Amino acid sequence: MTWLESLPLAVFVMIPLVIILIYALFxxxxxxxxxxxxxxxxxxxxxxxxHGWAQSFADLLKLIQKEDIIPAEASKFLFRFxxxxxxxxxxxxxxxxxxxxxxxxxxxxxxxxxxxAITSLLTISVIMAGWASxxxxxxxxxxxxxxxxxxxxxxxxxxxxxVIIVAGSLNLMTVTEMQSxxxxxxxxxxxxxxxxxxxxxxxxxxFISILAESHRVPFDLPESESELVAxxxxxxSGMRWAMFMLAEYADMLLLSLLGAVLFxxxxxxxxGGFMDGPIWGFFWFMFKGMxxxxxxxWIRWTLPRYRVDQLMYLCWSILIPLSFINFVLIALWEMxx
Amino acid sequence: xxxxxxxxxxxxxxxxxxxxxxxSTHGVLRLEVTLDGELVTHVRPHIGYLxxxxxxxxxxxxxxxxxxxxxxxxxxxxxxxxxxxxVIAMERLLDIEVxxxxxxxxxxxxxxQRIASHLLAVGTFGLDLGAFTxxxxxxxxxxxxxxxxxxxxxxxxxxxxxxxxGLMRDVDDDFKKDTEEFVRTFRPKITELxxxxxxxxxxxxxxAHIGVLPPKVALNYAASGPVLRGSGVKWxxxxxxxxxxxxxxxxxxxVGEGEVGTLGDCWDRYxxxxxxxxxxxxxxxxxxxxxxxxxxxxxxxxxxxxxKPGEIYARTETPRGELGYYIISDTSAKPYRxxxxxxxxxxxxxxxxxxxGSLMSDLVAIVGSIDIVLGEVDR
Numbered sequence: 001m002t003w004l005e006s007l008p009l010a011v012f013v014m015i016p017l018v019i020i021l022i023y024a025l026f027x028x029x030x031x032x033x034x035x036x037x038x039x040x041x042x043x044x045x046x047x048x049x050x051h052g053w054a055q056s057f058a059d060l061l062k063l064i065q066k067e068d069i070i071p072a073e074a075s076k077f078l079f080r081f082x083x084x085x086x087x088x089x090x091x092x093x094x095x096x097x098x099x100x101x102x103x104x105x106x107x108x109x110x111x112x113x114x115x116x117a118i119t120s121l122l123t124i125s126v127i128m129a130g131w132a133s134x135x136x137x138x139x140x141x142x143x144x145x146x147x148x149x150x151x152x153x154x155x156x157x158x159x160x161x162x163v164i165i166v167a168g169s170l171n172l173m174t175v176t177e178m179q180s181x182x183x184x185x186x187x188x189x190x191x192x193x194x195x196x197x198x199x200x201x202x203x204x205x206x207f208i209s210i211l212a213e214s215h216r217v218p219f220d221l222p223e224s225e226s227e228l229v230a231x232x233x234x235x236x237s238g239m240r241w242a243m244f245m246l247a248e249y250a251d252m253l254l255l256s257l258l259g260a261v262l263f264x265x266x267x268x269x270x271x272g273g274f275m276d277g278p279i280w281g282f283f284w285f286m287f288k289g290m291x292x293x294x295x296x297x298w299i300r301w302t303l304p305r306y307r308v309d310q311l312m313y314l315c316w317s318i319l320i321p322l323s324f325i326n327f328v329l330i331a332l333w334e335m336x337x
Numbered sequence: 338x339x340x341x342x343x344x345x346x347x348x349x350x351x352x353x354x355x356x357x358x359x360x361s362t363h364g365v366l367r368l369e370v371t372l373d374g375e376l377v378t379h380v381r382p383h384i385g386y387l388x389x390x391x392x393x394x395x396x397x398x399x400x401x402x403x404x405x406x407x408x409x410x411x412x413x414x415x416x417x418x419x420x421x422x423x424v425i426a427m428e429r430l431l432d433i434e435v436x437x438x439x440x441x442x443x444x445x446x447x448x449x450q451r452i453a454s455h456l457l458a459v460g461t462f463g464l465d466l467g468a469f470t471x472x473x474x475x476x477x478x479x480x481x482x483x484x485x486x487x488x489x490x491x492x493x494x495x496x497x498x499x500x501x502x503g504l505m506r507d508v509d510d511d512f513k514k515d516t517e518e519f520v521r522t523f524r525p526k527i528t529e530l531x532x533x534x535x536x537x538x539x540x541x542x543x544x545a546h547i548g549v550l551p552p553k554v555a556l557n558y559a560a561s562g563p564v565l566r567g568s569g570v571k572w573x574x575x576x577x578x579x580x581x582x583x584x585x586x587x588x589x590x591x592v593g594e595g596e597v598g599t600l601g602d603c604w605d606r607y608x609x610x611x612x613x614x615x616x617x618x619x620x621x622x623x624x625x626x627x628x629x630x631x632x633x634x635x636x637x638x639x640x641x642x643x644x645k646p647g648e649i650y651a652r653t654e655t656p657r658g659e660l661g662y663y664i665i666s667d668t669s670a671k672p673y674r675x676x677x678x679x680x681x682x683x684x685x686x687x688x689x690x691x692x693x694g695s696l697m698s699d700l701v702a703i704v705g706s707i708d709i710v711l712g713e714v715d716r
Contacts, residue, residue, distance in 0.1 A: 035469075038470055040474065136353045140375070221698075227698050301470050303468065304466040304467045304468035304540050304543060305468075305543075306542070307696060307698045308696065308697075
């Protein structure tokens with residue numbers, strides 16, 4: 001295959017990257033605006049004119065110019081490698097997200113399985129960053145992250161599995177397609193969250209778990225700035241730090257989009273056939289994802305932070321038993337109705 | 338690689354320096370923390386990073402009146418209260434009678450400052466626990482108090498407003514109106530804070546049963562202020578040993594009751610501060626009503642301070658506890674010795690006693706709940 005022949009493929013693969021970058025620039029601005037709104041202030045107002053829309057570009061420009069500091073005692077290769085591994089893991093997971101009925105990176109049958117597996121790489125990159133920095137704060141942050149992410153993967157997976165037994169497929173495109181049209185009552189969309197009362201419980205478990213997975217408040221222990229300075233990112237500066245932030249925002253979007261696919265009908269229009277189609281589908285999909293992202297931001301600027309042992313307690317003593325019981329109940333419901 | 342100290346124990350420990358540059362040590366405090374995993378086995382506070390020789394300066398500047406700016410800079414969060422303590426000590430030493438109007442203005446200023454200081458303490462405590470928004474809410478209110486101060490004294494942080502025998506200048510014409518307006522609008526904000534932070538279940542989980550300070554330990558360490566009252570000891574100099582005109586006002590002393598956890602935990606220390614703001618509002622309202630409208634605030638200010646050999650110890654209640662000034666005078670124009678008993682310094686000494694066996698995150702909460710100002714600790 002010559003480079004010319006592989007060009008369409010490259011463009012095809014790059015589409016999620018473009019989406020992530022545009023989203024990240026928008027989400028950082030949005031985060032600050034949401035924070036400003038909640039905290040009774042304006043947020044960025046100057047850069048670019050209208051409500052500081054270009055603030056993220058200015059931030060990016062600043063970060064590019066920053067000195068790239070690598071601590072003298074750090075493990076150089078791992079220190080350099082960790083941010084990129086983290087972003088690569090987030091990016092790779094977007095391959096199985098059905099952005100619209102016309103576009104999906106790779107339509108594989110084990111999509112959900114692949115997504116959950118590849119996001120586990122995030123944990124490894126965080127430990128890598130924490131250990132390679134040779135800083136005690138980084139180490140503490142990395143250890144917390146590892147414990148947290150490994151623990152919260154269990155309820156996430158259980159919640160996702162409960163959806164999968166209703167949908168009957170691991171392929172996210174198939175899961176989305178089966179949510180088209182209206183449900184039996186005729187006025188609600190045929191989304192999975194409306195189909196089964198236990199799926200509502202599953203969504204609550206899923207949402208709490210993705211908050212912890214993407215380390216957002218109240219579970220932002222890995223980089224809890226008032227305790228661990230900046231957690232595993234303490235020694236990072238400039239673009240490497242920006243890669244971490246990008247990966248974090250990408251992860252947030254990824255898990256929100258997964259929630260949109262599994263519970264809110266993915267790219268399906270909420271009005272049945274009205275405003276449907278590949279382009280509208282993409283719009284609706286991103287819209288649903290951004291609503292979940294907004295709720296995450298809303299929570300972030302409202303709640304205090306959990307303590308590390310309380311976080312573990314919440315996971316192992318409440319969420320995991322609940323998710324198992326919920327799993328069984330959903331299976332029973334599916335058998336009976 | 339990272340050094341892990343083995344101290345003849347089966348479990349390895351890690352020594353970590355929290356500070357002097359750390360987001361939640363409230364300044365330049367350095368805590369040498371020994372960690373077993375996330376568990377704190379030992380804490381040693383190291384102080385002195387903000388030592389500015391203020392006591393020595395006080396003995397070297399030209400005049401007794403020139404000491405007031407240094408008292409401002411000790412506890413820069415509650416400068417009015419610091420000045421109040423110093424001028425009371427000097428007036429007792431010199432037997433100066435202060436006009437009524439001055440006393441009322443001083444009390445109103447001190448109570449406003451107490452609210453401002455507690456707002457900052459409560460806000461940063463929330464910030465330590467990861468709640469960012471309440472911090473900005475309380476800062477909005479603090480701004481209003483600073484505006485009132487600015488109108489009268491010209492400064493927003495370090496006022497140099499009170500002087501021996503009176504005030505530097507009379508209050509602004511709008512003072513009464515502004516203060517009444519502030520008290521009226523501030524009361525609902527306390528309720529808002531209670532809803533947003535105090536009874537938030539995560540906040541309670543983070544603060545209840547944490548850093549428990551039994552009343553006996555608190556007394557043994559000579560703790561004072563909200564730290565002591567959080568442990569249920571009803572001790573407030575404004576009531577127990579009234580200075581200025583505090584005996585004329587009707588107000589309560591809120592104490593910790595272990596409402597959501599153990600008596601003397603972080604939550605109790607926090608709630609004492611919140612309730613004290615309400616009590617300060619009461620005092621301000623009563624003082625505004627009784628304050629004489631006319632009067633020269635400088636009529637009893639001595640042209641030149643002439644002292645006889647003697648000594649005085651005067652203590653006042655600042656937002657952080659009992660502030661004492663010990664002044665030895667001789668016949669010269671300068672004080673022979675000035676010593677300040679700083680409440681933050683004494684309260685900080687409690688930290689190792691109440692933080693042993695807690696988690697790293699709890700340590701941050703405990704430091705926040707003690708509410709130290711490093712300027713006052715180091716002086």
